[in-house]
Amino acid sequence: MKLKGKLLLILSLLIVSALMLVGCGSKESKQAADQVTVDIFQFKVEAKDALESAVAEYMKENPNVKINVQTVGGGDDYGAALKSKFASGQEPAIMNMGGMQDVKDWIEKLEDLSDQPWVDKAFNGTLEAVTADGKIYGMPFAQEGYGFIYNKSIFEKAGIDADSIKSFDALQAAVKKLDAKKDELGLKAVISFPAKETWVTGLHLSNAAFANEFSDVVEAFNAKTIDFKYADAFKKLIDLQANYGYKPDGTKGSLNAVDYSTQVEELFALEQVAITQQGNWAYGSIAGIDEEVAKNIGFLPIPVVGAKEDSIPVGIPMYWAVNNGKDESVKDAAKDFLNWLYTSEKGKQMIIHDFKFIPPFKGYEGENLEPTDPLARDILKYSNQDRTMPWVFMGYPTGWGMDKLGADIQSYLAGDLSWNQLVENAKTTWAESRK
Structure with missing residues:
Protein backbone atom coordinates (compact mmCIF):
# COMPACT_ATOMS: atom_id res chain seq x y z
CA MET A 1 0.00 0.00 0.00
CA LYS A 2 2.84 2.37 0.81
CA LEU A 3 4.42 1.65 -2.56
CA LYS A 4 1.11 2.27 -4.28
CA GLY A 5 0.76 5.61 -2.46
CA LYS A 6 4.21 6.69 -3.48
CA LEU A 7 3.52 5.81 -7.08
CA LEU A 8 0.32 7.84 -7.01
CA LEU A 9 2.20 10.81 -5.52
CA ILE A 10 4.91 10.63 -8.19
CA LEU A 11 2.29 10.35 -10.93
CA SER A 12 0.46 13.38 -9.55
CA LEU A 13 3.64 15.43 -9.48
CA LEU A 14 4.43 14.45 -13.06
CA ILE A 15 0.96 15.50 -14.20
CA VAL A 16 1.24 18.86 -12.41
CA SER A 17 4.69 19.47 -13.91
CA ALA A 18 3.42 18.62 -17.37
CA LEU A 19 0.52 21.01 -16.98
CA MET A 20 2.88 23.76 -15.83
CA LEU A 21 5.10 23.20 -18.85
CA VAL A 22 2.11 23.30 -21.15
CA GLY A 23 0.99 26.53 -19.45
CA CYS A 24 4.41 28.13 -19.87
CA GLY A 25 4.56 27.01 -23.46
CA SER A 26 1.15 28.51 -24.12
CA LYS A 27 2.22 31.78 -22.48
CA GLU A 28 5.41 31.93 -24.56
CA SER A 29 3.45 31.12 -27.70
CA LYS A 30 0.98 33.87 -26.91
CA GLN A 31 3.81 36.36 -26.29
CA ALA A 32 5.35 35.39 -29.62
CA ALA A 33 1.99 35.80 -31.31
CA ASP A 34 1.60 39.25 -29.73
CA GLU A 144 10.62 74.00 -41.92
CA GLY A 145 11.79 77.13 -43.59
CA TYR A 146 14.58 78.18 -45.86
CA GLY A 147 16.20 81.30 -47.19
CA PHE A 148 19.67 82.70 -47.56
CA ILE A 149 21.61 81.55 -44.51
CA TYR A 150 24.27 84.08 -43.59
CA ASN A 151 27.28 84.18 -41.29
CA LYS A 152 26.70 86.96 -38.75
CA SER A 153 30.37 87.37 -37.88
CA ILE A 154 31.38 87.90 -41.50
CA PHE A 155 28.57 90.41 -42.01
CA GLU A 156 29.65 92.32 -38.92
CA LYS A 157 33.28 92.42 -40.08
CA ALA A 158 32.09 93.74 -43.44
CA GLY A 159 29.95 96.41 -41.74
CA ILE A 160 26.63 95.08 -43.09
CA ASP A 161 23.40 95.36 -41.13
CA ALA A 162 21.60 92.11 -41.96
CA ASP A 163 18.30 93.32 -40.45
CA SER A 164 18.09 96.02 -43.10
CA ILE A 165 18.10 93.51 -45.97
CA LYS A 166 14.45 93.29 -46.95
CA SER A 167 14.64 93.72 -50.73
CA PHE A 168 16.55 92.36 -53.69
CA ASP A 169 18.41 95.64 -54.14
CA ALA A 170 19.54 95.55 -50.51
CA LEU A 171 20.64 91.92 -50.85
CA GLN A 172 22.54 92.65 -54.04
CA ALA A 173 24.27 95.65 -52.44
CA ALA A 174 25.35 93.48 -49.49
CA VAL A 175 26.69 90.79 -51.84
CA LYS A 176 28.69 93.34 -53.82
CA LYS A 177 30.15 94.80 -50.62
CA LEU A 178 31.18 91.34 -49.44
CA ASP A 179 32.72 90.61 -52.83
CA ALA A 180 34.79 93.80 -52.67
CA LYS A 181 36.13 92.72 -49.26
CA LYS A 182 36.48 89.06 -50.15
CA ASP A 183 40.24 88.88 -49.68
CA GLU A 184 40.36 90.62 -46.31
CA LEU A 185 37.45 88.48 -45.09
CA GLY A 186 39.21 85.30 -46.19
CA LEU A 187 36.44 84.20 -48.55
CA LYS A 188 36.72 82.01 -51.63
CA ALA A 189 33.45 83.51 -52.84
CA VAL A 190 30.46 85.32 -51.37
CA ILE A 191 27.93 82.53 -51.98
CA SER A 192 27.92 78.75 -52.29
CA PHE A 193 25.35 77.79 -54.92
CA PRO A 194 24.72 74.00 -55.30
CA ALA A 195 23.34 73.82 -58.82
CA LYS A 196 23.97 70.07 -58.85
CA GLU A 197 21.14 69.74 -56.33
CA THR A 198 18.09 70.33 -58.52
CA TRP A 199 15.86 70.21 -55.45
CA VAL A 200 17.58 73.41 -54.29
CA THR A 201 17.08 75.20 -57.61
CA GLY A 202 14.10 73.57 -59.31
CA LEU A 203 12.02 73.15 -56.16
CA HIS A 204 13.06 75.49 -53.35
CA LEU A 205 14.30 78.52 -55.26
CA SER A 206 11.58 78.37 -57.90
CA ASN A 207 9.03 78.21 -55.09
CA ALA A 208 9.83 81.85 -54.30
CA ALA A 209 8.50 82.77 -57.75
CA PHE A 210 5.51 80.43 -57.82
CA ALA A 211 4.46 81.13 -54.21
CA ASN A 212 3.68 84.60 -55.52
CA GLU A 213 1.82 83.25 -58.56
CA PHE A 214 -0.30 80.76 -56.61
CA SER A 215 -1.97 81.45 -53.28
CA ASP A 216 -1.31 77.99 -51.85
CA VAL A 217 -0.29 74.42 -52.65
CA VAL A 218 -3.84 73.41 -53.58
CA GLU A 219 -4.05 76.08 -56.29
CA ALA A 220 -0.65 75.03 -57.64
CA PHE A 221 -1.68 71.39 -57.67
CA ASN A 222 -4.88 72.14 -59.59
CA ALA A 223 -3.23 74.51 -62.10
CA LYS A 224 -3.23 73.13 -65.64
CA THR A 225 -0.81 75.83 -66.82
CA ILE A 226 1.60 78.42 -65.42
CA ASP A 227 2.12 82.04 -66.41
CA PHE A 228 5.59 82.14 -64.85
CA LYS A 229 4.68 85.68 -63.87
CA TYR A 230 7.85 86.21 -61.86
CA ALA A 231 10.32 84.62 -64.28
CA ASP A 232 12.44 87.80 -64.40
CA ALA A 233 12.61 87.96 -60.61
CA PHE A 234 13.58 84.29 -60.54
CA LYS A 235 16.36 84.98 -63.05
CA LYS A 236 17.73 87.72 -60.81
CA LEU A 237 18.00 85.23 -57.94
CA ILE A 238 19.72 82.65 -60.14
CA ASP A 239 22.14 85.16 -61.65
CA LEU A 240 23.06 86.74 -58.33
CA GLN A 241 24.12 83.37 -56.94
CA ALA A 242 25.83 82.34 -60.17
CA ASN A 243 27.77 85.58 -60.51
CA TYR A 244 29.00 85.63 -56.93
CA GLY A 245 29.00 81.89 -56.24
CA TYR A 246 31.97 79.60 -55.74
CA LYS A 247 32.87 78.10 -59.13
CA PRO A 248 35.23 75.08 -58.97
CA ASP A 249 36.92 75.89 -62.29
CA GLY A 250 35.92 79.54 -62.58
CA THR A 251 33.06 78.95 -65.04
CA LYS A 252 29.34 79.10 -64.35
CA GLY A 253 28.99 75.64 -65.81
CA SER A 254 31.09 74.24 -62.97
CA LEU A 255 28.39 75.33 -60.52
CA ASN A 256 26.63 72.16 -61.67
CA ALA A 257 29.29 70.16 -59.83
CA VAL A 258 28.61 71.85 -56.46
CA ASP A 259 26.55 69.55 -54.24
CA TYR A 260 25.04 69.90 -50.76
CA SER A 261 28.15 68.64 -48.99
CA THR A 262 30.39 71.09 -50.81
CA GLN A 263 27.90 73.92 -50.34
CA VAL A 264 27.25 73.51 -46.62
CA GLU A 265 30.07 71.50 -45.07
CA GLU A 266 33.10 72.45 -47.14
CA LEU A 267 32.30 76.08 -47.90
CA PHE A 268 29.77 77.62 -45.52
CA ALA A 269 30.63 75.76 -42.33
CA LEU A 270 34.34 76.46 -42.86
CA GLU A 271 33.60 80.18 -43.44
CA GLN A 272 34.84 80.08 -47.03
CA VAL A 273 31.62 81.84 -48.08
CA ALA A 274 29.26 84.22 -46.26
CA ILE A 275 25.89 83.19 -47.72
CA THR A 276 24.19 80.02 -48.88
CA GLN A 277 20.63 79.10 -49.81
CA GLN A 278 19.44 76.35 -47.49
CA GLY A 279 16.95 75.57 -44.74
CA ASN A 280 16.96 75.04 -41.01
CA TRP A 281 17.73 71.34 -41.59
CA ALA A 282 21.28 72.40 -42.50
CA TYR A 283 21.97 73.46 -38.91
CA GLY A 284 23.04 69.96 -37.91
CA SER A 285 25.47 69.69 -40.81
CA ILE A 286 27.01 73.06 -39.94
CA ALA A 287 27.21 72.30 -36.22
CA GLY A 288 28.81 68.96 -37.02
CA ILE A 289 31.69 70.84 -38.64
CA ASP A 290 31.93 73.88 -36.35
CA GLU A 291 29.56 74.51 -33.46
CA GLU A 292 30.73 78.09 -33.02
CA VAL A 293 29.88 78.95 -36.62
CA ALA A 294 26.50 77.23 -36.25
CA LYS A 295 25.62 79.36 -33.23
CA ASN A 296 26.18 82.55 -35.20
CA ILE A 297 24.02 82.19 -38.30
CA GLY A 298 20.61 83.41 -39.40
CA PHE A 299 18.22 83.82 -42.31
CA LEU A 300 18.03 86.55 -44.91
CA PRO A 301 14.86 86.65 -47.02
CA ILE A 302 14.58 85.36 -50.58
CA PRO A 303 13.43 88.58 -52.27
CA VAL A 304 11.11 88.30 -55.29
CA VAL A 305 11.15 91.60 -57.18
CA GLY A 306 7.63 92.83 -57.82
CA ALA A 307 6.16 90.62 -55.10
CA LYS A 308 7.27 89.64 -51.59
CA GLU A 309 10.83 90.80 -51.03
CA ASP A 310 11.14 90.38 -47.26
CA SER A 311 9.94 86.82 -46.74
CA ILE A 312 11.11 83.22 -46.50
CA PRO A 313 9.20 80.09 -47.54
CA VAL A 314 7.83 78.09 -44.59
CA GLY A 315 5.98 74.80 -44.87
CA GLU A 365 4.49 75.78 -25.17
CA GLY A 366 6.87 75.01 -22.29
CA GLU A 367 10.25 76.75 -21.98
CA ASN A 368 12.04 73.43 -22.37
CA LEU A 369 10.18 72.87 -25.63
CA GLU A 370 11.36 75.99 -27.43
CA PRO A 371 13.59 75.55 -30.51
CA THR A 372 17.24 75.79 -29.55
CA ASP A 373 19.08 76.58 -32.77
CA PRO A 374 19.24 80.06 -34.36
CA LEU A 375 17.73 79.01 -37.70
CA ALA A 376 14.64 77.54 -36.06
CA ARG A 377 14.28 80.68 -33.94
CA ASP A 378 14.54 82.83 -37.06
CA ILE A 379 11.75 80.83 -38.71
CA LEU A 380 9.51 81.55 -35.75
CA LYS A 381 10.50 85.22 -35.95
CA TYR A 382 9.59 85.44 -39.64
CA SER A 383 6.32 83.61 -38.94
CA ASN A 384 5.38 85.92 -36.09
CA GLN A 385 6.13 88.94 -38.30
CA ASP A 386 3.95 87.51 -41.12
CA ARG A 387 6.98 87.46 -43.42
CA THR A 388 6.47 84.01 -44.90
CA MET A 389 5.33 82.50 -48.20
CA PRO A 390 3.81 79.04 -48.66
CA TRP A 391 5.49 75.93 -49.98
CA VAL A 392 3.69 75.53 -53.30
CA PHE A 393 6.39 73.32 -54.82
CA MET A 394 4.66 70.40 -53.09
CA GLY A 395 1.92 70.92 -55.69
CA TYR A 396 4.19 70.82 -58.75
CA PRO A 397 3.60 68.01 -61.26
CA THR A 398 5.52 64.87 -60.31
CA GLY A 399 9.19 65.26 -61.19
CA TRP A 400 8.69 68.63 -62.89
CA GLY A 401 10.69 70.79 -60.49
CA MET A 402 13.80 68.63 -60.31
CA ASP A 403 13.81 66.74 -63.61
CA LYS A 404 12.54 69.52 -65.88
CA LEU A 405 13.09 72.97 -64.40
CA GLY A 406 16.12 72.04 -62.31
CA ALA A 407 17.78 70.33 -65.27
CA ASP A 408 17.08 73.36 -67.48
CA ILE A 409 18.65 75.65 -64.89
CA GLN A 410 21.79 73.53 -65.16
CA SER A 411 21.69 73.92 -68.95
CA TYR A 412 21.23 77.68 -68.58
CA LEU A 413 24.26 77.92 -66.27
CA ALA A 414 26.32 75.84 -68.70
CA GLY A 415 25.40 78.24 -71.52
CA ASP A 416 23.46 75.61 -73.45
CA LEU A 417 20.01 77.15 -72.99
CA SER A 418 18.75 80.74 -73.11
CA TRP A 419 16.64 82.08 -70.29
CA ASN A 420 13.69 82.70 -72.63
CA GLN A 421 13.84 79.08 -73.76
CA LEU A 422 13.98 77.93 -70.15
CA VAL A 423 10.79 79.86 -69.41
CA GLU A 424 9.02 78.45 -72.48
CA ASN A 425 10.16 74.93 -71.61
CA ALA A 426 8.80 75.36 -68.07
CA LYS A 427 5.38 76.39 -69.37
CA THR A 428 5.25 73.59 -71.92
CA THR A 429 6.39 70.77 -69.64
CA TRP A 430 4.02 71.86 -66.86
CA ALA A 431 1.06 71.83 -69.24
CA GLU A 432 2.08 68.46 -70.68
CA SER A 433 2.37 67.00 -67.17
CA ARG A 434 -1.17 68.11 -66.34
CA LYS A 435 -2.83 66.48 -69.35
Missing part, protein backbone atom coordinates in the same frame (compact mmCIF):
# COMPACT_ATOMS: atom_id res chain seq x y z
CA GLN A 35 4.92 40.46 -31.13
CA VAL A 36 4.42 43.07 -33.83
CA THR A 37 7.04 44.25 -36.34
CA VAL A 38 6.80 47.74 -37.82
CA ASP A 39 9.11 48.68 -40.69
CA ILE A 40 9.77 52.39 -41.25
CA PHE A 41 11.12 53.58 -44.59
CA GLN A 42 11.98 57.26 -44.38
CA PHE A 43 13.90 59.91 -46.29
CA LYS A 44 15.23 62.40 -43.76
CA VAL A 45 18.92 61.56 -43.47
CA GLU A 46 19.63 64.25 -40.90
CA ALA A 47 16.93 62.80 -38.60
CA LYS A 48 18.17 59.20 -38.88
CA ASP A 49 20.02 59.04 -35.54
CA ALA A 50 17.26 60.86 -33.64
CA LEU A 51 14.59 58.59 -35.12
CA GLU A 52 16.52 55.48 -34.21
CA SER A 53 16.92 56.78 -30.63
CA ALA A 54 13.19 57.49 -30.43
CA VAL A 55 12.41 54.02 -31.71
CA ALA A 56 14.63 52.51 -29.01
CA GLU A 57 12.81 54.50 -26.30
CA TYR A 58 9.42 53.47 -27.63
CA MET A 59 10.39 49.80 -27.73
CA LYS A 60 11.48 49.98 -24.08
CA GLU A 61 7.96 51.10 -23.19
CA ASN A 62 6.36 48.66 -25.64
CA PRO A 63 8.40 45.42 -25.58
CA ASN A 64 5.89 43.63 -27.80
CA VAL A 65 6.71 45.99 -30.70
CA LYS A 66 9.80 45.64 -32.88
CA ILE A 67 10.49 48.67 -35.10
CA ASN A 68 13.03 48.65 -37.91
CA VAL A 69 14.20 51.90 -39.52
CA GLN A 70 15.62 52.23 -43.02
CA THR A 71 16.67 55.66 -44.29
CA VAL A 72 17.02 56.60 -47.94
CA GLY A 73 17.63 60.22 -48.81
CA GLY A 74 20.27 62.83 -49.42
CA GLY A 75 21.30 62.38 -53.03
CA ASP A 76 19.05 59.32 -53.54
CA ASP A 77 15.57 59.44 -55.05
CA TYR A 78 13.28 58.48 -52.17
CA GLY A 79 10.19 58.25 -54.38
CA ALA A 80 11.84 55.77 -56.73
CA ALA A 81 13.22 53.80 -53.78
CA LEU A 82 9.76 53.57 -52.20
CA LYS A 83 8.28 52.25 -55.45
CA SER A 84 11.02 49.63 -55.56
CA LYS A 85 10.20 48.60 -52.00
CA PHE A 86 6.58 47.97 -52.91
CA ALA A 87 7.50 46.23 -56.16
CA SER A 88 9.80 43.85 -54.29
CA GLY A 89 7.06 42.90 -51.81
CA GLN A 90 8.91 44.51 -48.89
CA GLU A 91 6.25 47.08 -48.14
CA PRO A 92 6.98 49.27 -45.10
CA ALA A 93 4.31 49.99 -42.50
CA ILE A 94 5.33 53.65 -42.16
CA MET A 95 6.57 55.71 -45.11
CA ASN A 96 6.79 59.31 -46.26
CA MET A 97 4.50 61.30 -48.55
CA GLY A 98 5.44 64.66 -50.03
CA GLY A 99 1.99 66.18 -50.36
CA MET A 100 -0.90 66.32 -52.78
CA GLN A 101 0.70 64.61 -55.76
CA ASP A 102 2.07 61.79 -53.61
CA VAL A 103 -1.33 61.31 -51.98
CA LYS A 104 -2.93 61.10 -55.41
CA ASP A 105 -0.29 58.65 -56.64
CA TRP A 106 -0.37 56.42 -53.54
CA ILE A 107 -3.91 56.80 -52.21
CA GLU A 108 -4.79 53.11 -52.69
CA LYS A 109 -2.00 52.27 -50.22
CA LEU A 110 -2.71 54.94 -47.60
CA GLU A 111 -4.47 54.45 -44.30
CA ASP A 112 -7.08 57.04 -43.28
CA LEU A 113 -5.64 58.84 -40.23
CA SER A 114 -8.57 61.19 -39.64
CA ASP A 115 -9.41 59.63 -36.26
CA GLN A 116 -5.92 59.99 -34.80
CA PRO A 117 -5.55 62.05 -31.58
CA TRP A 118 -2.90 64.37 -33.06
CA VAL A 119 -5.23 65.67 -35.78
CA ASP A 120 -6.89 68.24 -33.52
CA LYS A 121 -3.47 69.48 -32.41
CA ALA A 122 -2.20 70.22 -35.94
CA PHE A 123 -1.66 73.88 -36.84
CA ASN A 124 -3.88 75.48 -39.46
CA GLY A 125 -2.67 74.90 -42.98
CA THR A 126 -0.58 71.82 -42.20
CA LEU A 127 -3.03 69.12 -43.32
CA GLU A 128 -4.52 70.41 -46.57
CA ALA A 129 -1.80 68.83 -48.71
CA VAL A 130 -2.63 65.35 -47.41
CA THR A 131 -6.42 65.66 -47.32
CA ALA A 132 -8.53 64.04 -50.04
CA ASP A 133 -12.31 63.51 -50.05
CA GLY A 134 -12.44 64.73 -46.47
CA LYS A 135 -9.96 62.14 -45.22
CA ILE A 136 -6.48 62.80 -43.81
CA TYR A 137 -3.76 60.53 -45.14
CA GLY A 138 -0.59 62.01 -43.65
CA MET A 139 0.90 63.28 -40.39
CA PRO A 140 3.13 66.37 -40.76
CA PHE A 141 6.82 65.84 -40.03
CA ALA A 142 7.70 69.35 -38.89
CA GLN A 143 7.59 72.95 -39.92
CA ILE A 316 5.78 71.09 -44.18
CA PRO A 317 8.62 69.16 -45.85
CA MET A 318 7.13 65.69 -45.69
CA TYR A 319 4.42 63.63 -44.06
CA TRP A 320 4.32 60.30 -42.27
CA ALA A 321 1.88 57.84 -43.81
CA VAL A 322 0.72 54.36 -42.80
CA ASN A 323 0.38 51.46 -45.25
CA ASN A 324 -3.26 50.34 -45.27
CA GLY A 325 -2.29 46.91 -46.59
CA LYS A 326 -0.72 45.80 -43.31
CA ASP A 327 -2.39 43.72 -40.59
CA GLU A 328 -4.51 45.64 -38.11
CA SER A 329 -2.05 44.95 -35.29
CA VAL A 330 0.81 46.40 -37.35
CA LYS A 331 -1.21 49.47 -38.36
CA ASP A 332 -2.28 50.04 -34.74
CA ALA A 333 1.35 49.86 -33.57
CA ALA A 334 2.48 52.19 -36.36
CA LYS A 335 -0.16 54.77 -35.47
CA ASP A 336 0.60 54.47 -31.77
CA PHE A 337 4.32 55.07 -32.34
CA LEU A 338 3.68 58.20 -34.43
CA ASN A 339 1.25 59.56 -31.85
CA TRP A 340 3.71 58.79 -29.02
CA LEU A 341 6.55 60.51 -30.87
CA TYR A 342 4.74 63.84 -31.21
CA THR A 343 2.39 63.98 -28.20
CA SER A 344 3.99 62.11 -25.28
CA GLU A 345 6.20 64.12 -22.96
CA LYS A 346 9.26 62.01 -23.77
CA GLY A 347 8.51 62.16 -27.48
CA LYS A 348 8.08 65.94 -27.47
CA GLN A 349 11.40 66.39 -25.72
CA MET A 350 13.06 64.30 -28.43
CA ILE A 351 11.30 66.18 -31.25
CA ILE A 352 12.74 69.47 -29.94
CA HIS A 353 16.14 68.49 -28.61
CA ASP A 354 17.16 65.44 -30.66
CA PHE A 355 15.34 65.87 -33.97
CA LYS A 356 15.62 69.66 -33.63
CA PHE A 357 12.26 69.96 -35.39
CA ILE A 358 9.95 72.95 -35.32
CA PRO A 359 6.79 71.10 -34.27
CA PRO A 360 3.68 71.31 -36.48
CA PHE A 361 1.42 70.68 -33.48
CA LYS A 362 0.09 72.60 -30.50
CA GLY A 363 1.21 71.52 -27.06
CA TYR A 364 4.86 72.59 -27.20
